[in-house]
Amino acid sequence: MSKYLIAATYSAQAMTGWIKEPNSDRVAAASGAAEKVGGKVLSITFVRGKYDFIAEFDLPNFEAAAALKMITMSSGAFSEMDIMEPVDLNAVADKASKAAAGYKAVGK
Numbered sequence: 001m002s003k004y005l006i007a008a009t010y011s012a013q014a015m016t017g018w019i020k021e022p023n024s025d026r027v028a029a030a031s032g033a034a035e036k037v038g039g040k041v042l043s044i045t046f047v048r049g050k051y052d053f054i055a056e057f058d059l060p061n062f063e064a065a066a067a068l069k070m071i072t073m074s075s076g077a078f079s080e081m082d083i084m085e086p087v088d089l090n091a092v093a094d095k096a097s098k099a100a101a102g103y104k105a106v107g108k
Contacts, residue, residue, distance in 0.1 A: 001039065001058045004065040007051040008072070008081040030055060033071060037064040051080075 010018070018024060031041045039059035046053045059065050065083045072078055 001060055003042070003086050004057045004059050004062075005084040005086070006055045006057065006065065006068065006081060007084065008053060008055075008078045009050065010052045011076055011079040014077040030068075033068055034059070037067050039064055051082075 027041060027044050030044060034041050034057055037059065039057050042056040042058055044053055044055040057065065057068070059068075062083075062085070065085075069081050069083055073081055
């Protein structure tokens with residue numbers, strides 16, 4: 001299992017629905033969908049700014065994260081959604097350091 005972060009902005013359609021049903025449990029809805037793709041919701045934090053929330057999931061792979069995006073975006077619930085995967089920046093820098101020896105920039 002891997003950790004994935006999903007940041008999303010609700011659509012006008014979703015906001016209208018939420019006004020009609022202000023006690024809707026969106027964590028339960030997300031949990032049900034996550035379980036169907038073999039994962040679970042770790043947290044959902046509603047935020048101010050570009051996104052309406054940031055959710056943290058434990059999922060088996062990127063395909064599971066993309067499936068969550070596909071079903072929720074196709075429902076019209078969101079106008080924008082980004083999937084992010086935490087990375088080990090030291091491991092990235094180590095690979096970059098090793099690869100740098102084999103790379104030649106244009107004109108150099």
